[in-house]
Amino acid sequence: MRKALLGVSVLALLMTGVPTATAQNEITLGGTTANSLTFTGEGSGNWTLTFAGGALSGMAFGTGTLSSGPAPYTISQSGVTITGTYLGSETWSIAQSGSLDFCYGGCGSGALLTGDLQLVSLAQTGSTGTFNHLLAANLTNLGGSLAGLLGNAGVLSITIDFSSTTDLASLPPGATLGANVSSGEIFPSPEPESMILVGSGLILLGGLVRRRGRTA
Numbered sequence: 001m002r003k004a005l006l007g008v009s010v011l012a013l014l015m016t017g018v019p020t021a022t023a024q025n026e027i028t029l030g031g032t033t034a035n036s037l038t039f040t041g042e043g044s045g046n047w048t049l050t051f052a053g054g055a056l057s058g059m060a061f062g063t064g065t066l067s068s069g070p071a072p073y074t075i076s077q078s079g080v081t082i083t084g085t086y087l088g089s090e091t092w093s094i095a096q097s098g099s100l101d102f103c104y105g106g107c108g109s110g111a112l113l114t115g116d117l118q119l120v121s122l123a124q125t126g127s128t129g130t131f132n133h134l135l136a137a138n139l140t141n142l143g144g145s146l147a148g149l150l151g152n153a154g155v156l157s158i159t160i161d162f163s164s165t166t167d168l169a170s171l172p173p174g175a176t177l178g179a180n181v182s183s184g185e186i187f188p189s190p191e192p193e194s195m196i197l198v199g200s201g202l203i204l205l206g207g208l209v210r211r212r213g214r215t216a
Contacts, residue, residue, distance in 0.1 A: 025064030025149070026187040027104065027113065029073060032056045035163055035178030041171035045086030049094075049119075051077050056181060060104055065149050068112055071105040075117060082119060086169060094119040102139060104146075111144040113186075115154065124168045135160055139186060150188045158184035 036056050039047045055076040061069030080098030087093055096119050105112030116139070123134035139154035162168075163178040171177055 025066055026185050027060055027062045027066055027069075027146075029158070029181065029184035029186070030059040030070075031161075031183060032058045032181040034180050036181070037160065037179040039084075039168060039171065039177045039179065041173050041175045041177075042083070043173040045092075045169040045171075047084045047092075047168065047171060049082040049084065051075070058181065062112075062146065066146050068105060068146065071112060073102070073104040074107070076101050076103075084122060090124045090167075090169060092122045092168075094121055105144070113142065113144040113146045113150070115139040115143065115147075116141045117156070138189075150186075153189045154186045155189050156184055156186050 036052045038050045038052060040050070041047055055074055057072060057074045059070045060073040061071070078099045078101065080096065080100055082094060082096050084092035084094050100117035100119070102113070102115045102117045103111055104114070107114065118138045118140065120136045120138060121134070122136075125134075135156075135158040137156040137158065139150075139156060140152075142150055142153065159182045160179045161182045166177050168177060
């Protein structure tokens, strides 16, 4: 029993070394204008995504050690093509060519955060027009005064409001569906070292439990 308790204690100690930054250390994005995103049906539940005017813009602010703002942010495109491939169950994988440029708090030498935005996946849920809370994206090649606080990369979770209750999976070829960003969060990517610590703790705990079982 003492060894099992020791294992739990060690695991708890290791877990304290895992960043919980998603709650205390993030940048929160505000909404953009209506229909600044356009989904165009390509058949079989697939679609292409374009940005109106070549850019999305809104206000954002940082929390925790990223504390800053509110300040404007912009997501702009440069020869980008974005396609969604339907995987079933209202989920899509996203393929992106070209650059989505993210800039927070001014661009150039005074920027708080800049980076390359890569969309990863989308899930559509609900039936009231606010379908999505799982547009996932990665932010790499970070620059700006807050870059060091995010580490090597950041992760985005973006909520989208659609202009109607149309099911994106049934969008006919050539038909369009407008949407806008209503909110989003940028938080640091999990550190590999932290994941190793958690894994080591679980292995240690499992070994102690098995050893106790053999001696029982």
